[in-house]
Amino acid sequence: MLVSSGRISLNAMLVQTDSSNKLCSEPFGTELSSPFGDLTVTTPHRLEPLLNPRSVALVGVSERPGSVGAWLLDTFMAGGYQGELFLVNPRYQELAGRPCYPELGALPNVPEMAVLNVGSNRMEALVDQVIELGVPAVTIFDYCDVEDDTEPNLMARLRAKAAEANLLICGGGGMGFYNLDAKLHASYYHAAHLQSGHISLLAHSGSVFTVLAMADPRHRFNLIVSMGSEIATSVDAFLDYAVQMPTTRVVAMFVESVRNPAGFVRALEAARANDIPVVVCKIGKTEKSAAFAQTHTGAIAGSSAAFEAVLERYGALSVDTVDELMATAMLFSHGQRAGPGGLGAILDSGGLRQLLVDVADKLDVPLAKLSAETIAEIEKELPHTLEADNPLDAAGPFSYDFELVFRHCLSAIVDDDDTAVGWFEFDATDRFNPVPEQVTTAKTVGASTPKPLVVVNSSSSTLNTDIAADLYEHGIPLINGVQSALVAVKKLLEYRDYRLRPKHQYAEPPESATVERWRKRLAGCGTLNEVEGLQLLSDFGMTCTPCRVVDNLDDVLKATSELGYPLVLKTAETGIAHKSDVQGVHLDLRDESMVRAAYAALADKLGPSVTVAATAPPGVELGLGFVNDPQFGPMVVISAGGVLIELMKDRATLLTPIDINKARRAVEKLGVYPLLNGVRGASPTDIDALLHAIVQFSLLAESLRTSISEMDVNPILVSTSGAVAVDALVVAVGD
Numbered sequence: 001m002l003v004s005s006g007r008i009s010l011n012a013m014l015v016q017t018d019s020s021n022k023l024c025s026e027p028f029g030t031e032l033s034s035p036f037g038d039l040t041v042t043t044p045h046r047l048e049p050l051l052n053p054r055s056v057a058l059v060g061v062s063e064r065p066g067s068v069g070a071w072l073l074d075t076f077m078a079g080g081y082q083g084e085l086f087l088v089n090p091r092y093q094e095l096a097g098r099p100c101y102p103e104l105g106a107l108p109n110v111p112e113m114a115v116l117n118v119g120s121n122r123m124e125a126l127v128d129q130v131i132e133l134g135v136p137a138v139t140i141f142d143y144c145d146v147e148d149d150t151e152p153n154l155m156a157r158l159r160a161k162a163a164e165a166n167l168l169i170c171g172g173g174g175m176g177f178y179n180l181d182a183k184l185h186a187s188y189y190h191a192a193h194l195q196s197g198h199i200s201l202l203a204h205s206g207s208v209f210t211v212l213a214m215a216d217p218r219h220r221f222n223l224i225v226s227m228g229s230e231i232a233t234s235v236d237a238f239l240d241y242a243v244q245m246p247t248t249r250v251v252a253m254f255v256e257s258v259r260n261p262a263g264f265v266r267a268l269e270a271a272r273a274n275d276i277p278v279v280v281c282k283i284g285k286t287e288k289s290a291a292f293a294q295t296h297t298g299a300i301a302g303s304s305a306a307f308e309a310v311l312e313r314y315g316a317l318s319v320d321t322v323d324e325l326m327a328t329a330m331l332f333s334h335g336q337r338a339g340p341g342g343l344g345a346i347l348d349s350g351g352l353r354q355l356l357v358d359v360a361d362k363l364d365v366p367l368a369k370l371s372a373e374t375i376a377e378i379e380k381e382l383p384h385t386l387e388a389d390n391p392l393d394a395a396g397p398f399s400y401d402f403e404l405v406f407r408h409c410l411s412a413i414v415d416d417d418d419t420a421v422g423w424f425e426f427d428a429t430d431r432f433n434p435v436p437e438q439v440t441t442a443k444t445v446g447a448s449t450p451k452p453l454v455v456v457n458s459s460s461s462t463l464n465t466d467i468a469a470d471l472y473e474h475g476i477p478l479i480n481g482v483q484s485a486l487v488a489v490k491k492l493l494e495y496r497d498y499r500l501r502p503k504h505q506y507a508e509p510p511e512s513a514t515v516e517r518w519r520k521r522l523a524g525c526g527t528l529n530e531v532e533g534l535q536l537l538s539d540f541g542m543t544c545t546p547c548r549v550v551d552n553l554d555d556v557l558k559a560t561s562e563l564g565y566p567l568v569l570k571t572a573e574t575g576i577a578h579k580s581d582v583q584g585v586h587l588d589l590r591d592e593s594m595v596r597a598a599y600a601a602l603a604d605k606l607g608p609s610v611t612v613a614a615t616a617p618p619g620v621e622l623g624l625g626f627v628n629d630p631q632f633g634p635m636v637v638i639s640a641g642g643v644l645i646e647l648m649k650d651r652a653t654l655l656t657p658i659d660i661n662k663a664r665r666a667v668e669k670l671g672v673y674p675l676l677n678g679v680r681g682a683s684p685t686d687i688d689a690l691l692h693a694i695v696q697f698s699l700l701a702e703s704l705r706t707s708i709s710e711m712d713v714n715p716i717l718v719s720t721s722g723a724v725a726v727d728a729l730v731v732a733v734g735d
Contacts, residue, residue: 045240045241045244046168046237047137047168047233047237047238047240047241049112049113049136049137049168050113050136050137050139050168050169050170050233051170051177051179051182051184051223051225051238051241052179052181052182052184053083053111053112053113053137053184054083054084054112055083055084055085055086055109055111055112055113056076056081056083056084056085056086056111056112056113056114056115056184056186057085057086057087057088057104057107057111057113057114057115057135058072058073058076058085058086058087058088058114058115058117059088059089059104059114059115059116059117059118059126060072060088060089060115060116060117060118061073061087061088061089061092061095061100061117062089062091062092062095063092063095068117068141068188069089069117071188071189071190072115072117072187072188073087073095073096074190075185075187075188075189075190075191076115076185076186077096078185078190078191078192079178079183079184079185079191079192080183081182081183081184081185082183083184084109084111085098086101086107086109086111087099087100087101088100088101088102088103088104088107088114089102090102090103103129104126104129104130104133104135105129105133110133110134110135111135112135112136112137113135113136113137113138113139113186114130114135114137114138114139115138115139115176115186116130116138116139116140116141116142117141117142117188118142119142120142120143120144120145120146120154121146123140123142123144123154123158123172124154124157124158127158127161127162127167128161130167131161131165131167135167136166136167136168137167137168137169137170138167138168138169138170139169139170139171139176139177139186140169140170140171140172140173140174140228140231141171141172141173141174141175141176141188142171142172142173143172143173143229144158144172144173144229144231155172155229155231158172158231158232159231159232162231162232163232167232168232168233169231169232169233170186170225170226170227170228170233171226171227171228171229171231172228172229172231173206173228173229174206174209174226174227174228174229175187175188175189175206175209175210175226175228176188176226177223177224177225177226178191178194178213178221178223178224179222179223180194180195180196180197180221180222180223180224181196181222181223181245181247187226189210189213189214191213191214193217194213194221195217195220196220196221196222196247197219197220197221197222197247197333198220198222198247198248198249198250198333198334198335199219199220199221199222199248199249199250199251199252199329199330199333200221200222200223200224200225200242200243200245200248200250200251200252201213201219201221201223201224201225201251201252201253201254201329202225202227202235202238202239202242202251202252202253202254202255203224203225203226203227203253203254204226204227204228204230204235204254204255204256204257205226205254205256206226206228208254208322209224209225209226210226211322212224212322212326216326216465217465217468217469218330218465218468218469218472218477218478219326219329219330220333220472222245222247222248223241223242223245223248225238230259234258234259234260234263235253235255235258235259235264236258236259236260236263236264236266236267237260237263237267239251239253239264239267239268239271239278240263240266240267240270242276243267243270243271243274243276243278244270244274248276249276249277249332249333249334249335250276250277250278250279250328250329250332250333251271251276251277251278251279252279252281252325252326252328252329253278253279253280253281253325254281254283254322254325255280255281255282255283256282256283256284257284258307258631261310261631261632264310265310265314265632268310268311268314268315268316269314271314271315271316272314272315275499277315277316277317277332277491277495278311278315278316278317279316279317279319279325279328279329279332279491280311280316280317280318280319280325281318281319281320281321281322281324281325282304282307282308282318284304285304303629303631303632303635305635305637305653306629306631306632306635306653307631307632308653309632309635309653309654309655310632310655312654312655313654313655315495315498315499317491317494317495319487319491321484323460323481323484324483324484324487324488327479327481327484327485327487327488328487328488328491328492330477330479330488331452331454331477331479331488331489331491331492332491332492332495333477334452334475334476334477335475336450336451336452336453336475337452337492337495337496337499338420338421338451338452338492338493338495338496339420339451339496340417340418340420341366341368341369341416341417341418341419341420342365342366342367342368342369342418342419342420342421342493343360343365343366343367343368343419343420343421343423343486343489344367344368344370344390344413344414344416344418344419344420344421344422344423345367345390345391345392345413345422345423345424345425346391346392346394346406346409346410346413346423346424346425347391347392347393347394347395347424347425347426348393348394348395348406348425348426348427348435348438349393349395349425349427349458350393350395352425352458352482353391353392353393355458355482356391356423356425356482356486357391359482359483359486360486363483363486363487363490364490365486365489365490365493366493367390367391368390368413368416368418368419368420369390369418370388370389370390370413370416370418370419371416371417371418374412374413374415374416375388375389377408377412378392378408378409378412378413380408381404381405381408381409382394382396382405382409383396383397383400383405385397390413391423392409392413394406394409402435402437402438403437403438403440403441406424406437406438406441407441407444407445410422410424410441410442410445411445411448411449414445414449414451414453415449419451420451420452420492420493420496421451421452421453421454421489421492421493422445422449422451422452422453422454423453423454423456423485423489424438424441424442424445424453424454424455424456425455425456425457425458425482426438426455426457427457427458427459427462428457428464428467429457429462429463429464429467430463430464430465430466430467431463433467439467439470439471442455442471442474442476443470443471443474443476446471446474446475446476447474447475452492453476454476454477454478454479454485454488454489455471455476455477455478455479456478456479456480456481456482456485457478457479457480457481458481458482459480459481460480460481460483460484461480462480464478464480501661502661504659504661504662505659505660505661506657506659507657507659507660507695507696507699509699509702509703510539510540510541510699510700510703514539514540515703515704518536518539518704518707519704519706519707522704522707522708522730522732522733523707523732524732524734525732526731526732527574527729527730527731527732528728528730528732529549529572529611530547530549530570530572530611530727530728530729531547531548531549531611532730533711533727533728533729533730534547534725534727534728536700536728536730537696537697537700537713537725537728540696540697540699540700540703541692541696541699542693542696542697542713542725543689543693543722543723543724543725544724544725544726544728545568545613545614545615545616545724545725545726546563546613546614547563547611547612547613547614548562548563548611548612548613549572549609549610549611549612550609550610550612551572551608551609551610552608553596553599556569556595556599556610556612557592557595559612560592560595560612563612563613563614564614565589565590565591565615566588566589566590566615567589567595567612567613567614567615568585568586568587568588568589568611568612568613568614568615568726569585569586569589569595569598569599569602569610569611569612569613570584570585570586570602570610570611570613570727571584571585571602571606571607571609571610571611572609572610572611573606573607573609574609576606577729579727582605582606583601583605584602584606586598586601586602587615588615613726616717616719616724616726617717617719617720617721617722617724618717618719619685619717619718619719619720619723619724620672620675620676620685620717620718620719621640621641621642621714621715621716621717621718622638622639622640622641622672622690622715622716622718623637623638623639623640623641623642623712623713623714623715623716624636624637624638624639624693624694624697624712624713624714624716624725625637625639625710625711625712625713625714626697626700626701626708626710626711626712627709627710628705628708628709628710628733632655633655633656633705634655634656634698634701634702634705635653635654635655635656635701636653636654636655636656636658636694636697636698636701637651637652637653637654638651638652638653638654638663638666638667638670638694639651639652639670640670640671640672641714641715641716642714642715650670650671650672651670652666652667652669652670654666654698656698656699656701656702656705657695657698657699657702658694658695658698659695660691660692660695663691663694663695663698664687664691666694667687667690667691667694676690676718683720684720685718685719685720685723686718686719686720686721686722686723687718689718689722689723690716690718690723692723693716693723693725697713706733707732707733708730708731708732708733709731709732709733709734710731711728711729711730711731712728712729713725713727713728713729714726714727714729715727
């Protein structure tokens with residue numbers, strides 16, 4: 001029986017009760033201590049009745065060849081389930097040598113889980129009976145879609161009934177699940193061939209569930225779940241269950257949406273606490289794909305950037321394809337973790353070595369820098385026609401001792417202090433394996449090192465499942481395809497780096513009086529003018545350009561005398577979000593005549609209201625944005641600024657709050673970072689001032705998340721002397 005820890009924490013309470021869409025309160029979350037010592041309690045996981053029931057009823061089983069009922073019975077029996085089993089179908093008195101009951105109400109005992117293999121027209125009545133009998137969990141294959149249905153429709157009615165009764169449901173519109181640990185095959189696809197392992201697979205797509213379960217025996221699972229439309233039990237609950245299974249080493253997820261964001265965050269926190277990597281292939285990233293997701297399972301895809309920010313915060317790993325998903329899961333499933341350094345690789349091809357270097361560079365996978373001692377060790381056995389380097393092409397003449405050379409060189413590379421992951425690439429298949437010593441070498445070296453070692457085939461279409469099975473038993477994954485294998489290595493290194501990050505060092509929260517004053521000002525105010533927007537930033541610790549809002553020439557000239565030259569004149573008319581698009585900005589005004597001319601042009605074209613601002617020191621333009629994501633709460637976007645902010649996809653999206661280390665990592669990944677760091681003889685800018693601005697901006701977003709719907713600071717000019725906010729657009733909630 002799977003159990004979970006029941007420690008009470010203030011953080012968890014905040015996640016569950018905060019109505020402001022804020023999911024993480026890390027700086028303010030404190031685990032509650034008890035005067036009576038450790039009050040951790042061990043209780044069965046709430047999904048135990050669904051995924052590991054002591055008794056199961058199969059409703060709608062059949063002996064008719066080719067029917068889903070027959071497939072279901074055959075699949076379930078082949079799994080080897082050891083609990084109590086009831087068969088239900090009024091057409092039979094006996095099936096598979098077991099009694100068959102006419103209905104659930106006729107069973108001698110109430111089952112913990114029932115598989116409801118019936119059509120949509122019968123589903124509601126059957127669910128009503130399940131609830132009346134007190135069955136705690138069901139699995140539903142049907143899509144639960146009735147033609148000419150009433151409102152609310154069948155799916156909505158089932159959701160409401162399940163919620164009221166606390167009924168656990170896997171499905172509908174899914175393929176069920178396999179719990180290999182419990183020998184429970186609650187599906188209708190025969191899977192007796194499956195061998196248990198350490199990967200938990202959670203998939204919204206039934207096709208992905210099926211192909212990954214059936215296609216490749218090198219995928220070794222302990223749990224495979226097809227969630228379908230998630231009538232009652234959503235992916236977060238299955239994730240929470242998976243990361244607490246003793247046999248889980250990695251969770252692979254193919255996800256359309258997250259219906260319970262707070263639960264998803266809690267499950268990611270549990271994965272992080274248990275050191276279980278979570279690898280996610282999230283679909284619905286584009287507008288068209290998201291629309292398909294909604295029509296497919298009724299899922300709302302949500303903001304892709306926000307979802308990625310959540311994964312980044314909690315150390316989950318994002319991939320783009322199913323191949324990358326399973327390659328990464330296979331690499332993690334053997335349990336080894338990467339140490340310091342990069343990839344150390346050996347191949348039997350010079351051309352494929354070049355390809356490996358090209359793809360590794362494209363993916364930013366670091367290569368180990370071999371020491372002089374390692375190079376000298378390699379040269380002891382390497383043919384003189386080959387060069388000792390990383391990656392290493394060790395394919396010499398056919399007359400030499402392949403096993404000796406490859407074993408010696410691979411051992412030397414893997415043993416190097418800068419090698420975090422070993423890579424052995426050769427193109428053997430189950431039908432054609434001209435150098436079987438390479439497989440032997442991999443097993444020998446793998447057994448001698450605690451470091452991860454991956455065997456790679458250059459082509460993704462190679463048939464080598466027998467070799468893969470042999471290597472699996474020796475703790476070595478065999479991955480087909482250089483791109484997918486390198487993505488897996490990159491994710492292994494990313495997870496290492498995440499686990500090594502320093503503890504969050506959040507800035508002090510702003511004074512409560514400041515927060516309250518601005519909450520009152522923002523209540524129902526619509527959009528702040530630029531001066532107020534910059535004052536808001538200033539009150540939260542950001543440096544801003546001095547400015548005034550005026551609506552006549554005399555006041556413009558008065559502001560000019562106060563601020564000094566050179567000046568900037570910008571329209572302050574309401575309803576203009578992007579001033580440069582309407583020629584609403586005049587820069588570098590150096591005397592009164594220029595100011596008069598600029599004001600006349602603005603007043604004539606756009607209206608008399610203008611902002612007079614001091615000129616900030618020249619620098620690199622960046623932008624900061626804040627949105628309140630409806631699923632995951634406040635998000636800060638860091639991007640290239642100025643007119644490029646909407647043209648360049650150079651941005652990072654982060655959950656608030658942001659500490660200085662996270663801000664630094666985000667900035668260093670931006671395409672404009674080399675400009676900040678100084679290029680072509682330019683002096684480096686004051687990056688620390690920029691990081692301070694980002695941290696303070698995140699505190700503003702965190703503190704006023706219920707008062708501000710969106711906010712843009714564009715640009716922030718980052719120079720050698722600081723980071724100065726020049727313009728701000730602040731839209732209050734309700735505007």
